[in-house]
Amino acid sequence: MSKTTGRLVDNLKLKNIHPNDIDCIVLTHLHPDHIAGLLPSNGNTLFPNARILLSDIEYSYWQKKPNLLELNIPPEVRKMLQSTTSEFLQRYADRIETVSMDEQLMADISLFAAPGHTPGHVGVEVQTDDTLFLIAGDAFLHPAHFTHPE
Ligand SMILES: [Zn+2]
Numbered sequence: 001m002s003k004t005t006g007r008l009v010d011n012l013k014l015k016n017i018h019p020n021d022i023d024c025i026v027l028t029h030l031h032p033d034h035i036a037g038l039l040p041s042n043g044n045t046l047f048p049n050a051r052i053l054l055s056d057i058e059y060s061y062w063q064k065k066p067n068l069l070e071l072n073i074p075p076e077v078r079k080m081l082q083s084t085t086s087e088f089l090q091r092y093a094d095r096i097e098t099v100s101m102d103e104q105l106m107a108d109i110s111l112f113a114a115p116g117h118t119p120g121h122v123g124v125e126v127q128t129d130d131t132l133f134l135i136a137g138d139a140f141l142h143p144a145h146f147t148h149p150e
Contacts, residue, residue: 020048023051024051025050025051026054032080032085035084038092055099055113057120108128117138
Protein backbone atom coordinates (compact mmCIF):
# COMPACT_ATOMS: atom_id res chain seq x y z
CA MET A 1 0.00 0.00 0.00
CA SER A 2 2.85 2.38 0.82
CA LYS A 3 6.54 2.38 1.59
CA THR A 4 5.80 2.12 5.31
CA THR A 5 3.58 -0.97 5.10
CA GLY A 6 4.19 -4.66 4.49
CA ARG A 7 6.89 -5.07 7.11
CA LEU A 8 5.00 -7.08 9.71
CA VAL A 9 6.92 -10.34 9.30
CA ASP A 10 10.30 -8.56 9.26
CA ASN A 11 9.40 -6.48 12.31
CA LEU A 12 8.25 -9.57 14.22
CA LYS A 13 11.54 -11.30 13.37
CA LEU A 14 13.38 -8.35 14.90
CA LYS A 15 11.61 -9.33 18.13
CA ASN A 16 12.55 -13.01 17.58
CA ILE A 17 8.97 -13.93 16.76
CA HIS A 18 8.79 -16.38 13.85
CA PRO A 19 5.64 -16.50 11.69
CA ASN A 20 5.13 -20.14 12.74
CA ASP A 21 4.88 -18.98 16.36
CA ILE A 22 1.72 -16.95 15.73
CA ASP A 23 -1.32 -19.10 16.50
CA CYS A 24 -4.16 -16.57 16.44
CA ILE A 25 -4.87 -13.36 14.55
CA VAL A 26 -7.88 -11.25 15.52
CA LEU A 27 -9.16 -8.85 12.87
CA THR A 28 -11.31 -5.88 13.85
CA HIS A 29 -12.67 -5.64 10.31
CA LEU A 30 -11.71 -6.46 6.72
CA HIS A 31 -10.56 -3.17 5.24
CA PRO A 32 -7.38 -3.44 3.17
CA ASP A 33 -5.23 -1.51 5.64
CA HIS A 34 -6.01 -4.24 8.18
CA ILE A 35 -5.66 -7.31 5.96
CA ALA A 36 -3.38 -6.52 3.03
CA GLY A 37 -0.36 -7.26 5.20
CA LEU A 38 -1.58 -10.85 5.24
CA LEU A 39 -1.53 -11.01 1.42
CA PRO A 40 2.05 -11.49 0.23
CA SER A 41 2.62 -10.82 -3.47
CA ASN A 42 3.54 -14.46 -4.12
CA GLY A 43 -0.11 -15.47 -3.67
CA ASN A 44 0.48 -17.45 -0.48
CA THR A 45 -0.72 -16.91 3.05
CA LEU A 46 1.30 -15.95 6.11
CA PHE A 47 1.41 -17.29 9.66
CA PRO A 48 0.66 -20.91 8.72
CA ASN A 49 -0.29 -21.94 12.26
CA ALA A 50 -2.65 -19.06 12.94
CA ARG A 51 -6.39 -19.18 13.24
CA ILE A 52 -7.94 -16.05 11.73
CA LEU A 53 -10.76 -14.71 13.91
CA LEU A 54 -13.29 -12.13 12.81
CA SER A 55 -16.88 -11.34 13.67
CA ASP A 56 -19.58 -13.41 12.04
CA ILE A 57 -21.32 -10.24 10.86
CA GLU A 58 -18.15 -8.89 9.22
CA TYR A 59 -17.57 -12.22 7.49
CA SER A 60 -21.16 -12.46 6.23
CA TYR A 61 -21.13 -8.86 4.99
CA TRP A 62 -18.04 -9.36 2.80
CA GLN A 63 -19.01 -12.87 1.71
CA LYS A 64 -22.06 -11.31 0.02
CA LYS A 65 -19.69 -9.18 -2.12
CA PRO A 66 -21.36 -5.83 -1.31
CA ASN A 67 -21.43 -3.27 -4.12
CA LEU A 68 -20.42 -0.50 -1.65
CA LEU A 69 -22.37 2.06 -3.64
CA GLU A 70 -23.54 3.66 -0.38
CA LEU A 71 -19.95 4.78 0.26
CA ASN A 72 -18.89 8.17 -1.05
CA ILE A 73 -15.58 6.95 -2.44
CA PRO A 74 -14.03 6.92 -5.91
CA PRO A 75 -14.83 3.83 -8.02
CA GLU A 76 -11.20 2.71 -8.02
CA VAL A 77 -11.13 2.72 -4.21
CA ARG A 78 -14.40 0.77 -4.16
CA LYS A 79 -12.89 -1.83 -6.49
CA MET A 80 -9.73 -2.04 -4.38
CA LEU A 81 -11.80 -2.63 -1.23
CA GLN A 82 -13.79 -5.36 -2.96
CA SER A 83 -10.86 -7.10 -4.62
CA THR A 84 -8.60 -7.06 -1.56
CA THR A 85 -11.30 -8.42 0.71
CA SER A 86 -12.31 -11.06 -1.81
CA GLU A 87 -8.69 -12.14 -2.22
CA PHE A 88 -8.26 -12.35 1.54
CA LEU A 89 -11.40 -14.46 2.02
CA GLN A 90 -10.28 -16.84 -0.73
CA ARG A 91 -6.73 -17.30 0.48
CA TYR A 92 -7.64 -17.78 4.13
CA ALA A 93 -10.93 -19.64 3.63
CA ASP A 94 -9.70 -22.75 5.45
CA ARG A 95 -8.40 -20.82 8.45
CA ILE A 96 -11.08 -18.20 9.11
CA GLU A 97 -13.17 -18.75 12.22
CA THR A 98 -16.11 -16.49 12.90
CA VAL A 99 -17.04 -15.37 16.40
CA SER A 100 -19.80 -13.24 17.85
CA MET A 101 -19.15 -9.53 18.20
CA ASP A 102 -18.96 -9.80 22.01
CA GLU A 103 -17.09 -13.10 22.22
CA GLN A 104 -14.78 -13.91 25.11
CA LEU A 105 -11.81 -15.26 23.13
CA MET A 106 -9.53 -16.16 26.01
CA ALA A 107 -9.50 -15.49 29.75
CA ASP A 108 -7.98 -12.04 29.26
CA ILE A 109 -9.08 -11.19 25.71
CA SER A 110 -12.59 -10.37 24.57
CA LEU A 111 -14.31 -8.58 21.74
CA PHE A 112 -16.81 -5.77 21.96
CA ALA A 113 -19.20 -4.71 19.23
CA ALA A 114 -18.23 -1.45 17.52
CA PRO A 115 -20.29 -1.45 14.31
CA GLY A 116 -20.51 1.60 12.12
CA HIS A 117 -17.20 1.78 10.33
CA THR A 118 -18.19 -1.59 8.89
CA PRO A 119 -21.24 -3.66 9.86
CA GLY A 120 -19.23 -6.23 11.80
CA HIS A 121 -16.47 -4.02 13.17
CA VAL A 122 -15.30 -5.04 16.64
CA GLY A 123 -12.88 -3.76 19.21
CA VAL A 124 -10.65 -5.95 21.35
CA GLU A 125 -10.13 -5.74 25.11
CA VAL A 126 -6.90 -7.15 26.48
CA GLN A 127 -6.65 -7.31 30.27
CA THR A 128 -3.23 -7.64 31.84
CA ASP A 129 -2.59 -7.84 35.58
CA ASP A 130 -2.89 -4.09 35.97
CA THR A 131 -3.98 -2.58 32.69
CA LEU A 132 -6.92 -2.85 30.33
CA PHE A 133 -5.96 -2.20 26.72
CA LEU A 134 -8.60 -1.32 24.15
CA ILE A 135 -7.81 -1.99 20.52
CA ALA A 136 -10.38 0.14 18.80
CA GLY A 137 -9.61 -0.74 15.20
CA ASP A 138 -11.09 2.09 13.17
CA ALA A 139 -13.87 2.96 15.62
CA PHE A 140 -12.32 6.39 16.21
CA LEU A 141 -11.33 8.13 13.00
CA HIS A 142 -11.97 11.74 13.99
CA PRO A 143 -11.49 13.69 17.25
CA ALA A 144 -15.26 14.22 17.34
CA HIS A 145 -15.71 10.47 17.85
CA PHE A 146 -14.13 10.87 21.30
CA THR A 147 -16.23 13.85 22.35
CA HIS A 148 -19.42 12.50 20.77
CA PRO A 149 -19.12 8.71 20.68
CA GLU A 150 -22.85 8.35 20.05
ZN1 LIG B 1 -11.26 0.54 8.23
